[in-house]
Amino acid sequence: MESTILEQEVIATEKAIARRMEVKENTTKTKSVMQNPIENIASPILNIDKLSVSYGGDKYSITDVSAGIAKNKITAIMGPSGCGKSTLLRAINRMHELYPNTHNKGAVYLGDENIYDMNPILLRRKIGMVFQRPNPFPTMSIYDNVIAGYKLNGIKLKRAEKDAIVEKSLREVGLWSEVKDSLHNKGTFLSGGQQQRLCIARALAYTPEIILLDEPTSALDPIATAKIEDLLVKLKKDFTIVLVTHNMSQAARISDYSMFMYLGELVEYGKTKQMFTTPKDRRTEEYLTGKFG
Ligand SMILES: Nc1ncnc2c1ncn2[C@@H]1O[C@H](COP(=O)(O)OP(=O)(O)O)[C@@H](O)[C@H]1O
Numbered sequence: 019m020e021s022t023i024l025e026q027e028v029i030a031t032e033k034a035i036a037r038r039m040e041v042k043e044n045t046t047k048t049k050s051v052m053q054n055p056i057e058n059i060a061s062p063i064l065n066i067d068k069l070s071v072s073y074g075g076d077k078y079s080i081t082d083v084s085a086g087i088a089k090n091k092i093t094a095i096m097g098p099s100g101c102g103k104s105t106l107l108r109a110i111n112r113m114h115e116l117y118p119n120t121h122n123k124g125a126v127y128l129g130d131e132n133i134y135d136m137n138p139i140l141l142r143r144k145i146g147m148v149f150q151r152p153n154p155f156p157t158m159s160i161y162d163n164v165i166a167g168y169k170l171n172g173i174k175l176k177r178a179e180k181d182a183i184v185e186k187s188l189r190e191v192g193l194w195s196e197v198k199d200s201l202h203n204k205g206t207f208l209s210g211g212q213q214q215r216l217c218i219a220r221a222l223a224y225t226p227e228i229i230l231l232d233e234p235t236s237a238l239d240p241i242a243t244a245k246i247e248d249l250l251v252k253l254k255k256d257f258t259i260v261l262v263t264h265n266m267s268q269a270a271r272i273s274d275y276s277m278f279m280y281l282g283e284l285v286e287y288g289k290t291k292q293m294f295t296t297p298k299d300r301r302t303e304e305y306l307t308g309k310f311g
Pocket residue numbers: 019020073079097098099100101102103104105106117
């Protein structure tokens with residue numbers, strides 16, 4: 019489901035919204051026994067535990083999803099349109115709560131802590147998000163875009179600290195040499211691929227542990243896409259990456275683990291190589307061989 023405009027607003031008004039959410043009732047506080055379908059993820063950075071998410075009423079967009087996410091790896095979430103990929107991703111940093119009537123069951127543990135018991139602002143510092151369409155804040159300079167997260171949350175930094183964060187983040191996404199002489203120009207003059215790397219830099223500037231990306235290359239040409247893919251592979255040294263993609267070859271190229279979702283269910287989860295060569299579920303196989311999707 020497309021929600022780019024909403025998501026842009028969401029980021030721009032993050033501070034106010036997060037404050038509103040802090041008073042919103044948490045849905046779950048009980049720890050239950052974790053199921054980890056992949057035995058060889060020894061100590062996952064994130065544990066999704068029987069998570070179900072509804073946007074309202076008794077219809078659930080994802081149901082009973084359990085999975086451990088491996089640290090310093092790329093995990094791809096695949097599946098046909100409408101199967102709940104974005105919903106799962108949003109639920110991992112509580113972005114879905116920005117829609118008015120959501121409720122969920124289950125839990126997501128970051129370390130020992132259920133994210134649904136955490137302060138959402140702090141949570142989103144640890145788990146950052148990059149959206150489908152590059153969405154730099156149009157009125158802000160490149161420089162201010164990179165440190166936008168700090169500004170929006172009222173965190174004051176010294177000039178030298180800001181300079182250091184901006185340079186480090188832009189270097190991390192390979193954009194520094196391209197923009198270092200135009201840091202105070204607006205980010206909207208950049209190409210689509212550069213804008214998306216700027217948005218990744220904005221997420222990195224907050225030094226998250228995990229970066230969630232929702233089809234980050236679907237609006238980009240093949241060259242810009244390849245650059246983002248190379249970047250993600252490089253970034254996994256320092257970050258854990260969860261990537262929604264409906265581009266199977268992208269998942270095959272860059273991910274270590276893959277999930278296949280269908281109709282809100284996590285049908286199969288495994289090492290990417292294994293899933294692409296010997297899928298266990300017939301639905302996964304049909305999807306991967308192009309029978310639907
Ligand atoms: N904001 C929303 N309000 C109500 N239903 C939604 C909302 N966002 C997604 N859905 C529904 O949840 C289901 C999963 O959607 P989504 O997570 O966007 O799937 P995907 O990212 O795999 O295309 C779909 O049936 C979709 O219509």
